[in-house]
Each structure stands twice: as C-alpha cells, then as structure tokens.
Amino acid sequence: MKKVIVPIGPYHSLFEEPEYFALYCDGERVVDIEWMAGYNHRGIEKLSESKHWDQVTFLIERICGICSTSHPIAYCNAVEDLAKIEIPERAKYIRSIVGELERLHSHLLWVGLAGHFLGYNTVFMWAWKYREPILDIMEMVTGNRNHYAMMKIGGVRRDIENEDIDIIKKILDELKGKLEMLTGAVLDDPVLAARLKGVGVLTKQDIKDYGAVGPVARASGVDIDVRRDNPHAAYNLVEWKVITCQDGDVFSKAVVRLLECFESIKIIEQSLVRLKKIKGDIAIEVRYIPSGEGIGRYEAPRGECYHYVRSDGTSRPVRHKIRAPSYVNIPTFKASCIGETIADVTIILAGIDPCYCCTERAITVYDADTRKKLFDGKDLMKLSQEKTRKIKKQLGFKEK
Amino acid sequence: MEIIEQVKEKFKSKIKSVFFHNEKRVYLEIDKEDLIDVVKFIFHDLDARFITASGIDNLKDMEILYHFSLDSDGIVISLRVFIDRDNPCIESITSIVKGALNIEREMYELLGIKFLNHPGLKRFLTDEFPEGFYPLRKDSPGRAEQ
Numbered sequence: 001m002k003k004v005i006v007p008i009g010p011y012h013s014l015f016e017e018p019e020y021f022a023l024y025c026d027g028e029r030v031v032d033i034e035w036m037a038g039y040n041h042r043g044i045e046k047l048s049e050s051k052h053w054d055q056v057t058f059l060i061e062r063i064c065g066i067c068s069t070s071h072p073i074a075y076c077n078a079v080e081d082l083a084k085i086e087i088p089e090r091a092k093y094i095r096s097i098v099g100e101l102e103r104l105h106s107h108l109l110w111v112g113l114a115g116h117f118l119g120y121n122t123v124f125m126w127a128w129k130y131r132e133p134i135l136d137i138m139e140m141v142t143g144n145r146n147h148y149a150m151m152k153i154g155g156v157r158r159d160i161e162n163e164d165i166d167i168i169k170k171i172l173d174e175l176k177g178k179l180e181m182l183t184g185a186v187l188d189d190p191v192l193a194a195r196l197k198g199v200g201v202l203t204k205q206d207i208k209d210y211g212a213v214g215p216v217a218r219a220s221g222v223d224i225d226v227r228r229d230n231p232h233a234a235y236n237l238v239e240w241k242v243i244t245c246q247d248g249d250v251f252s253k254a255v256v257r258l259l260e261c262f263e264s265i266k267i268i269e270q271s272l273v274r275l276k277k278i279k280g281d282i283a284i285e286v287r288y289i290p291s292g293e294g295i296g297r298y299e300a301p302r303g304e305c306y307h308y309v310r311s312d313g314t315s316r317p318v319r320h321k322i323r324a325p326s327y328v329n330i331p332t333f334k335a336s337c338i339g340e341t342i343a344d345v346t347i348i349l350a351g352i353d354p355c356y357c358c359t360e361r362a363i364t365v366y367d368a369d370t371r372k373k374l375f376d377g378k379d380l381m382k383l384s385q386e387k388t389r390k391i392k393k394q395l396g397f398k399e400k
Numbered sequence: 401m402e403i404i405e406q407v408k409e410k411f412k413s414k415i416k417s418v419f420f421h422n423e424k425r426v427y428l429e430i431d432k433e434d435l436i437d438v439v440k441f442i443f444h445d446l447d448a449r450f451i452t453a454s455g456i457d458n459l460k461d462m463e464i465l466y467h468f469s470l471d472s473d474g475i476v477i478s479l480r481v482f483i484d485r486d487n488p489c490i491e492s493i494t495s496i497v498k499g500a501l502n503i504e505r506e507m508y509e510l511l512g513i514k515f516l517n518h519p520g521l522k523r524f525l526t527d528e529f530p531e532g533f534y535p536l537r538k539d540s541p542g543r544a545e546q
Contacts, residue, residue, distance in 0.1 A: 035502070035524075036524050043535060045536065046535055046536060081421070081422070081425065084422075208449065209497070209498040209499060210498055210499040211449055211450045211451065211497070211499035212499075224449070224471045229469075229471050229472070229473075229474040230424065230474040230476075231474075292421075293421070293427075294421075294425075295421075295425055295467070295476050295478070297476075304451070306451050306452055306467070308454050308465065308467070310456065318456075319454070319456045321452070321454035321465075323451060323452040327452075327502070327503075328452075328499055331498075331499060331501065331502060
C-alpha cells in the first residue's frame with residue numbers, strides 16, 4: 001500500500017509557536033506524525049527582556065488572543081512570588097472573575113468548532129451565539145472583547161462597578177439555562193457518542209509521559225488543576241470542584257469542558273456576591289522589583305500556563321521563560337492519533353483545543369511518491385462530516 | 401518539607417544546595433553528572449509531573465532549571481544545573497521523560513546547549529537563522545542590547 005503524507009499547517013499562530021504536522025498514513029490509518037514549529041516565532045521571551053516589568057503584561061497578552069488574560073495572570077503570579085507581594089482582596093476576586101469569564105468563552109468557542117468539524121453546524125451556531133453575551137460582559141468590564149489589559153503586578157487595573165455586577169448576574173442567569181440545554185443536547189446525542197467515544201484515547205501513562213495539562217489531562221482521569229493545587233486569586237475563597245472523566249477520548253474532553261463551564265459560572269457568581277461587600281483598593285503600588293527568581297502558574301482554559309522570571313534588581317527581567325499549555329499538549333498527538341483514521345484526526349486535533357488560530361489550518365494530502373494532491377482541507381472536513389452522516393444513517397436518523 | 405527531606409536523604413552530598421523561596425517553591429542545585437539519577441527519582445519515585453526546563457545564559461556560565469510539579473501538594477521543585485558556557489552540553493532526559501523532547505530541542509536552538517543522547521536534536525523553530533546564532537544568549541543582538 002502507498003504511504004501518504006498529510007501535511008497540516010503551518011500557518012496558525014499558536015502562542016509563541018505555530019505548528020506544522022505531517023501525518024504519515026497507510027491507507028486510511030495514521031502510522032506516524034512529525035511536528036515542526038517556529039514559522040511565526042515572535043521571540044516573546046527575548047522581547048520581554050527589553051521591556052519594563054509593567055510593560056511585559058501587555059506584551060504577553062499578545063501571546064494568545066483567546067486566553068489573553070491567562071498569561072498575564074501567570075506572569076503577575078510569578079513576579080508577585082519573586083517580590084513576595086500579597087494583592088488586595090478585591091483584586092483577587094476581580095482576577096478570578098475575568099479569568100473564569102475567559103474560560104467560559106474559550107470553552108464555548110471550542111464546543112462550537114468541534115461541532116463544525118463533525119458536521120453539526122447547529123452546535124456551532126448555538127455555542128457561538130451563547131458566547132457572544134460573555135464577550136459583551138468583557139467589553140463592559142474591561143473595555144475590550146479581547147486583550148483585556150486587566151492584570152497588573154500588585155493587583156488589577158480596572159475595578160468592577162456595583163451597577164455592572166447586577167447586569168453581569170442577569171446575563172449569566174440567562175446563559176445558564178441555555179448552557180444546560182446545549183450540554184444536554186450534546187451529551188445525549190447518540191450520533192455524537194458513536195462518533196466521539198473511544199476516539200483518540202489518551203491513557204494516564206500518556207499524560208504523565210508527555211506532561212499534558214488542563215482538560216486533556218482531566219479527561220484521562222488525571223486530577224490536576226492549578227487553581228486548586230496552587231491556590232491564587234480567589235480560587236480558595238469560593239466553592240467549586242475540579243471536573244474529571246476517566247475515558248480519555250474526545251467525548252470525555254467535551255464532557256470536561258462543558259461541565260467546567262458550570263463551575264466557572266459558580267465561581268463568578270460567588271465572587272460577584274463577595275465583591276459587592278468588599279471595599280478597598282484594587283492594587284497596591286509596586287515601586288521596585290528586588291533581585292531573585294519567581295514562578296507563577298495559572299490554569300488557562302487549555303491547561304497550566306507556566307512563567308518563570310528572574311530579576312537582577314533592575315527595571316527589566318533578566319530571563320522570562322514562558323511555557324504555554326499547548327506546548328506540552330500538542331505532542332500527545334503522537335499517542336492519540338496513531339492508528340486512527342484520517343477522518344477522525346481532525347476531531348482529535350481539535351480535541352486538544354490547541355488554539356482558535358489553529359483551526360485556520362490549511363490541510364492538504366499529497367501522495368508521498370508523486371507529490372500529487374489527493375485531498376485538501378475542505379475534503380478532509382468533508383470526510384469527517386461524511387463519517388458522522390454514515391453513523392446517523394446506521395442509527396436510523398433521517399437526512400434532512 | 402517531607403518530600404525534600406526524602407530527596408536529601410537519598411542523594412545526600414549530591415544535592416549541593418537547597419533553597420526554599422517559600423513553602424511551595426524549592427530550588428535544588430546539583431551537578432550535571434547526577435542529573436539523570438535525580439530526575440529519575442523525582443519523576444518516577446516521587447511521581448512528579450515534568451513542567452518544563454528553562455535555560456539561562458549567565459555570561460560566565462549556562463544554567464538550566466528543570467521544573468517539576470508535585471500536583472497533590474502544589475509544590476514546584478526546580479533542579480538547578482550549571483554547565484560550561486564554552487562547551488555547553490548535558491545528558492538528555494528524554495529517556496526518562498518523553499515530553500522533554502521538544503523542550504530540549506528548543507533550548508538547543510535558542511541557547512546552543514547540546515543534549516547528549518537526544519533522539520532527534522535538530523532545529524525546529526529557527527530554520528532560516530545562520531548557523532551558530534543563538535537568539536536567547538545574552539551576547540546575541542536583540543532589542544535588549546540596543
């Protein structure tokens with residue numbers, strides 16, 4: 001049988017490193033994967049060394065458009081760890097609220113895209129429609145739908161007004177009902193279950209070997225969450241729980257993400273109630289960062305963001321190391337894609353939730369010997385949607 | 401901290417220094433020859449998760465920090481290893497931790513640190529950079545120097 005290479009990428013700006021995958025296929029089955037990155041490496045770590053401590057928060061926000069508050073929170077945690085700064089209580093709750101709102105919109109975005117990959121465009125439209133009010137809250141609270149510029153060493157930059165709290169509550173109440181409907185519809189759907197269960201399975205050992213984090217790890221039964229394990233912001237001041245599933249397939253990843261949305265709403269609601277009662281500053285003044293080193297972590301929607309900073313007492317970091325969650329999650333493809341069919345690879349790729357930009361990937365299948373084009377991105381998407389249609393037929397659903 | 405006591409007990413003088421930044425952040429300095437043994441113990445016996453490794457150019461030498469997380473306790477253990485700057489090479493930990501593969505490759509091309517016995521030590525970020533140019537080294541031109 002002819003071996004076929006399926007190149008995926010390279011242009012999609014995943015944090016610091018957009019990637020390129022070459023899937024080696026034997027017929028329909030994927031037998032090996034190669035990963036290349038760096039097509040759009042922006043050198044954020046080097047740039048960070050040339051910026052003032054305060055300017056870095058704006059720079060690293062640009063690492064990712066979707067989880068654009070996760071990196072600043074992790075960075076602020078790192079600098080606060082270095083300088084041993086305790087932030088005011090009000091700032092803690094605001095950090096949690098902004099962080100969880102971001103998780104909500106990021107997870108909904110993923111659910112929509114996953115639906116689109118499978119040929120469930122209704123899910124795509126619902127999920128993105130319900131995501132919109134969250135972006136409206138973001139605009140109201142921070143002034144921007146994305147790149148919020150809320151985080152600052154020693155606290156936050158903007159306060160949440162009491163009048164806004166009532167509006168946020170109202171929007172969240174409405175969202176909860178819709179989210180329950182969406183979750184029920186997705187998780188009870190027999191076609192989705194047939195399509196996603198047992199696909200792209202990652203075992204607990206795979207997670208340990210590759211050091212995978214976030215919903216990818218939690219879907220395989222690895223109970224880790226930085227928000228609980230290394231409490232910061234207001235995560236240890238409110239009631240919530242970490243969602244885990246045991247199967248490790250794409251379906252479990254969907255379950256984890258959908259159920260996490262409800263936990264996020266719980267955190268936001270409790271934080272808003274407390275925020276109304278707490279008076280005081282939203283930030284303390286930090287005039288000087290002493291020499292030393294600090295580590296900051298934050299559970300971004302995709303997993304643990306890890307920042308390491310070192311200071312020599314000047315106004316700029318000497319070294320700023322950033323480890324984005326996708327950097328360790330992506331190599332798990334090697335464990336989850338091998339042996340699967342090409343039709344399933346699109347959804348396994350999406351199951352990791354690398355980044356929104358990643359979905360703009362150009363996918364083309366070439367014959368390994370003749371370099372003749374066999375499929376392009378649209379064909380692969382069709383292949384995936386076709387498979388769902390077949391399962392629908394087998395299960396006795398009528399075509400519309 | 402109990403876990404650090406275990407590491408100290410096991411390796412005794414091989415642990416050159418222990419620095420507690422606070423109760424959740426520990427930095428252990430070791431020699432590069434002992435790296436594999438210590439990583440094996442932390443990764444397998446203490447069941448830690450490998451977070452990442454960060455290389456730092458100190459001009460007088462190179463430094464690598466291997467960060468491990470003990471998730472149930474919320475502790476981060478950072479192993480500090482100093483290597484020679486003129487001939488920066490160190491044993492690869494990919495035989496123990498599969499996830500270190502790309503992390504070491506990144507350090508190789510951005511800082512020029514050679515990892516011995518690494519299964520695929522080739523550049524994957526800076527294909528078009530000239531040979532021998534390591535952007536994260538302090539003496540390489542960057543905005544920080546201008």
